[in-house]
Amino acid sequence: MRVAAVVSLALAWGSVARAQSQELRWGGDAEGGAPFVEANPGDPTRVEGFDVDVATLLATGLGRVPRFIQTGFTTLDAATARGDFEIGLSGIEDTPTRRSRLAVTIPYYEFREILTVRNADRDRFRSLADLRGRRVATLGATLAYDLLVDAQARDGIIPVTYEDDVHPYSDLALGRVDAVVLDFILARRGALRDTSLFNQPQPLAVGHYVGVLAPTQTALRDRMNEILRSAMRDGRLEAIFRRWNVWNEDQPRLYARLLADSTSTPVEPSSLASANEQGDAARTFSGPRTWEAAWRYLPALLNAALITVVLSCLSMSLAVGVGMLIASGRIYGHSSLRAALTIYVEVIRGTPLLLQLFVLYFGLAPFIQLPAFLAALLGLGLNYAAYESEIYRGALEAVPQGQLDAARTLGFTQRQILVLVRAPQAFRLALAPMTNDFVALLKDTSLVSVITVVELTKQTSIFAANIGSWVVPGAMCAALYLALSLPLARIARRIERGWRRA
Amino acid sequence: MAAGVTAVLEVTSLEVRRSGRPIVAGISFSASRGEIVALMGASGAGKTTILRAIAGLDPIGAGTIVLDGMTLKPGSIHRGHTLRELHRRVGIVFQFHHLFAHMTAHKNVWLALVHVMHRPLADAEARAHELLVSLGVGDRSAALPHELSGGEAQRVAIARAIAVEPPLLLMDEPTASLDPARRQELAATLRQLAAQGRTIVIATHDAEFARATAHRVLSIDEGRIRTVS
Numbered sequence: 001m002r003v004a005a006v007v008s009l010a011l012a013w014g015s016v017a018r019a020q021s022q023e024l025r026w027g028g029d030a031e032g033g034a035p036f037v038e039a040n041p042g043d044p045t046r047v048e049g050f051d052v053d054v055a056t057l058l059a060t061g062l063g064r065v066p067r068f069i070q071t072g073f074t075t076l077d078a079a080t081a082r083g084d085f086e087i088g089l090s091g092i093e094d095t096p097t098r099r100s101r102l103a104v105t106i107p108y109y110e111f112r113e114i115l116t117v118r119n120a121d122r123d124r125f126r127s128l129a130d131l132r133g134r135r136v137a138t139l140g141a142t143l144a145y146d147l148l149v150d151a152q153a154r155d156g157i158i159p160v161t162y163e164d165d166v167h168p169y170s171d172l173a174l175g176r177v178d179a180v181v182l183d184f185i186l187a188r189r190g191a192l193r194d195t196s197l198f199n200q201p202q203p204l205a206v207g208h209y210v211g212v213l214a215p216t217q218t219a220l221r222d223r224m225n226e227i228l229r230s231a232m233r234d235g236r237l238e239a240i241f242r243r244w245n246v247w248n249e250d251q252p253r254l255y256a257r258l259l260a261d262s263t264s265t266p267v268e269p270s271s272l273a274s275a276n277e278q279g280d281a282a283r284t285f286s287g288p289r290t291w292e293a294a295w296r297y298l299p300a301l302l303n304a305a306l307i308t309v310v311l312s313c314l315s316m317s318l319a320v321g322v323g324m325l326i327a328s329g330r331i332y333g334h335s336s337l338r339a340a341l342t343i344y345v346e347v348i349r350g351t352p353l354l355l356q357l358f359v360l361y362f363g364l365a366p367f368i369q370l371p372a373f374l375a376a377l378l379g380l381g382l383n384y385a386a387y388e389s390e391i392y393r394g395a396l397e398a399v400p401q402g403q404l405d406a407a408r409t410l411g412f413t414q415r416q417i418l419v420l421v422r423a424p425q426a427f428r429l430a431l432a433p434m435t436n437d438f439v440a441l442l443k444d445t446s447l448v449s450v451i452t453v454v455e456l457t458k459q460t461s462i463f464a465a466n467i468g469s470w471v472v473p474g475a476m477c478a479a480l481y482l483a484l485s486l487p488l489a490r491i492a493r494r495i496e497r498g499w500r501r502a
Numbered sequence: 503m504a505a506g507v508t509a510v511l512e513v514t515s516l517e518v519r520r521s522g523r524p525i526v527a528g529i530s531f532s533a534s535r536g537e538i539v540a541l542m543g544a545s546g547a548g549k550t551t552i553l554r555a556i557a558g559l560d561p562i563g564a565g566t567i568v569l570d571g572m573t574l575k576p577g578s579i580h581r582g583h584t585l586r587e588l589h590r591r592v593g594i595v596f597q598f599h600h601l602f603a604h605m606t607a608h609k610n611v612w613l614a615l616v617h618v619m620h621r622p623l624a625d626a627e628a629r630a631h632e633l634l635v636s637l638g639v640g641d642r643s644a645a646l647p648h649e650l651s652g653g654e655a656q657r658v659a660i661a662r663a664i665a666v667e668p669p670l671l672l673m674d675e676p677t678a679s680l681d682p683a684r685r686q687e688l689a690a691t692l693r694q695l696a697a698q699g700r701t702i703v704i705a706t707h708d709a710e711f712a713r714a715t716a717h718r719v720l721s722i723d724e725g726r727i728r729t730v731s
Contacts, residue, residue, distance in 0.1 A: 402600035409557050410614040410666060411589035420613065425604050499604075 024059035024066050027080065028052075028090035029073040031164060035185065035244035036091040037068075051089040053240040054108060058087065058211070061227030074141045074461055077102060078470055080212045086220065087211045091183075093143045094208040096269045097467060103221040107208030107267060108228055108237060109246075110254040113144050114187035115200040116180040118172065122198040125179055132156040134178040137168035140449075140458070141465035143207045143270050144181045160372075160452050161462070167362060169194060171452075174365055176372075183207065185246055207270030208254070222264060229259060294472050297463045304459035305480045311376060311455065312442045312484075318381030319441070320434070323388025330393055332414065341389075348386035354447055356383055361451035376448035384441055391433045395426035428499055435492035439485045456480055508535050510669050510701040511556065515565035518548075518555050524563065525551045526725035535669070538692060538702045540716035542709060548725040549705035550597075553672045556703070558588045570669050586618075593663030597675040599655045601647035607634065607658040608643040614666050633661040637691065652679030653688075660691070670701045677708045689715040 028037040030047050040046040047068050059066035069085045080088045080102055087105075098104055117125045125131055128151040136151070138144040140161035148159035160177055162168045168180040169190035180190065181204060191197045213221045231237040232255040241247040258266050329341045348356070361375040370378065399422045407417045449458035460477035464470045509532045516529040526548035533539045541549045554560045556567055558574065567574040570591045601610050608630055615626035634640045637657040639650075647655060656679060663671055673692075677685050685708075692715055696702055706712050712719045713731075721729040 400600065400603075402596055402598060403602055405559050406594075406596060406600040406662075407602070408559065408585070409589055409592065409594045410662070411586045411618040412614065413586070416617055420617065421602050425602075428604065 022064050024055070024062060024064040024087070025069055025085035026055040026059075026066060027069045027071040027076055027085040027088045028055075029076065030068075030070055032073060032090050033165065034189075035246055037089075050109075050240050050244040050246065051091065053243070054211070054237075055087070055089050057231055057236060057240070058224050058227055061230075062223065073139075074465055077212065077465065081214055083214055086217065087213050087224070089211045091185075091209055092212055094210040094267075094270045095143065095146075098210070098212060099265070099269055101215065101469070103213040103215050103218050105211040105213070105221055106225045106228055106258050106264065107210050107254060108232075109209040109241065110250045111183040111185060111207055111209065112203030112250070113147060113181055113205040113207065114184050115202075115204055116169065116172065116182070116187050116190055116197055117178065117200065118175075119196050119198045121178065122200070126200055127202070128157055128179075128181070128204065129155045131179055134158065135160050135176070136179045136181060137162055137171060137177040137452075138181045139163075139165055139168070140462055142182075143205065144183065145462070147181060147205055161449075161454060161458070162452055163450050165190075166193075169197060170362070170365070172197060174369055176365075176369060205270070208267065218264075225264060229262075232259060291472070293463070293467045294476060297459075297473070298476070300459055301456065301463065301476060301480065304454055304456045305484065307453065308442065308445050308456040309484060311373070311380070311445050311448065311453070312438070315377050315380035315384065315445075316438050316441055318377065319384035319388045319437075322382065322385035323392055326385060326389035327392035327396060328418065330389070331396055332418075345386045345389060348383055349390075353379065353383050353444060354450060357447060357451050372448075372452045375451055376445075376453045379451075380441060380445065380448065384437060387437055388434065391430045391437070392426060395429040396422055398429055399425045428496075431492060431496060435489060438488060442485055442488075443481065509533070509568075510535050510537075510570055511703065512568040513552075513556070513565070514568075516552065516555060516562060516567065517564035518551050518560060519563040520551075520560075524725065526555075526722075527564075528726055529565070529722075531720055531727065531730075533670070533701045533703055535701055536696050536699050537718070538696050538704065538716045540704045540706055540712035540719045541722050542706055542712045542719050543722035544707055547722045549707075549722055550674050551725075552722075553594065553674055553703065553705050556670075557592055557594045557672055558585055589618075589668075590666065591668055592670045592672060593666065593668040594672040595656065595659045595663050595674065595676065597678055599647070599659040601650075601655055601658060601662070603647050606644050606646060607639065607650065607654075610647070610658055611661045611665050614662070619666055630661065630665060633665055634658065637661050638687075653681075653684045656680070656688070657691075660695075664695065664700070669699075670703065671695065673702065673704045675706055676704060677706060677711050685711055 028047070028051055030037050030039050032038070035050050037047050037049040037051045040048050052068070055066045055068070071079045071084065071088070073090060076088045076090060076092060077098065079085070092098070094104060094107055115125070115127065128136070128148075132155055135158045136148055137160045138148055140163065145159065145161060148157065151157045152159055165182060165186045168177065168182065171177050172180050173194045173196055180187070182190070184203070187199050191199050211224065228237070237255070238247060238251070241251060254267070326341050326345065329337050333341070357376070357379040360379045361370060361372065364370065403421055404417060407421045412420065445455050446457035448455060454462075456477060460473045464473040467473070511533040513532065514530050517527045518525050529552060531539065541552060543549055551560065555562050556569070562574060562576050564576055569588065572587060572591060574588070601607070602613070605613065608627070611630035611633060612623075612626040615621045615629060616623055621629070631640065631643060634643055637660060639654050639657045639661070642650060642654050642658070647658075650658065656676065676688060680688060689711065692702055692704070704712065704716060719731050720727050721731075
């Protein structure tokens, strides 16, 4: 009886394991949106897009069932390398770094990098060289970003990175940036959404989309290459791209080159150089060694750390000031003021900081266009003010009533009692939790990268994406955060010790 | 009260309620210049409540308190100007002293001189030092409240209360934190302060101390005056 149970359990387990091996797990970012990967509007649990169709094509060719694994765009490479899924497909660009770190399939789509400007500027801003001193937006960790970093040194433009491909275009229309560089698919969608935008016809560079696999999976990669080639031959790939309305005359030319060469690397990786001077590509992008890269990125990291420090200090000052006002209002204020402040504190504490930053920067944009740094400062400062106010309120209420009575009978005014007796003692009680919050704030500044402020963590992730590894950039980033937060804790301890001795 | 002697404090039919319930009722007594009056009774008898009402810390339910020409009547808690006028007339030393915990003994004493009486800082510091010396704690000027013994803290609290020179000084359970020898010293100190023209009202459960120190002792029981001796 028992033996039978164990056997049937083992059989059941075996069939589960078999079912898993028959799956093709593929990673992509549904935030990337149509036509790559997006949640089905009718059924958000399902995804659709040409990358979804390519994944299905590959799975079918392997006799497996595709299963989608949601992964953030900037972490796709790392997730692939650690084996979260067999293949990453999400408009992933073919770069020399990816080729050196991962097993990369042959390209399945060719795209052009397009410069988008406002209609009014179409004759003024024809290339990146025309945009000296101006802000040019793109997605972080992309070929377009490398293109902009290159142009920053050469043409003096200011690159601005976004986490998504919608807001670069809406901010362009609003005048927060003067141009956007992204691939043709995104540029066309951006210009369709807002008719005040214009796509310059001359491409800045040419690139390819590929699938990425863990470096050991070359056998699987080669089988996938065969499936892709056969789909190119019999028109199944063409059908997919036609269905998503992104088929153009560049694709048959690419497919012809791929079918004529049966090696695993029939074309050069996506090139930084403009479409008509591809010869320079190798010079600009010669896969640098990690330590060399670390040395090159150090100034950028230090600069980003400075932004983190300045932003932390300013937002903490704002949080302390506003927090004190809120706490005083909640203790001394009229009942209607107390109610309003309680609502503020509860709403701010009960909703994610990330959401508040989005609302401040993007949500309010039609009414008031806050510069990114100011929006970050306000978002962090006003959010932390709610937490600080609760610390101060608790600390103020912890000052013994007897001392307040004593102060009243000495003839002090309420205001004097607060300033001379209550607040100084409350501050001593509040110091430790405030230090704690300052350290938390220092790290929460990493969230403001979603509104285009490049601070320490964002700079690190760009660095990591470009060299294809998190080990050295992660260690450097951690060292910088510690270098910032440890002295803070020391200063706080010293102040506390001073008080105890006084 | 002898005719011709000025009454600094005149309490008439005082009633104090808490959550609608009377804590003390029908309290009438007076104290004249230079007099020490003790309110005596077990804890919970309502002594502290009477002191807090006189000091303007709790509102009164019925009756009146006349303090050096100023009248407190039933109603809500006193505010602003009225309260400050009142506090120029009365000082209080709490049972647990309630010294400002973050300031030295010296600063506890001069703070009100500077911020309430608007005396120059140097002047206020000198006066505070003088008071601490006269109360025998001149050498503890620089100590923080938590570093003081019960007796020392009490002397600093007395100095703080009388620094602004109120005609009336209230003391709640002054012997609670003192050993017998210190009690005698305190009695001497209070008589000395009274001799300088201050009126002192003490709330205490210590019958011996009350009789030894006060000119008059009022026994309070269940919120009413029972006997006067």
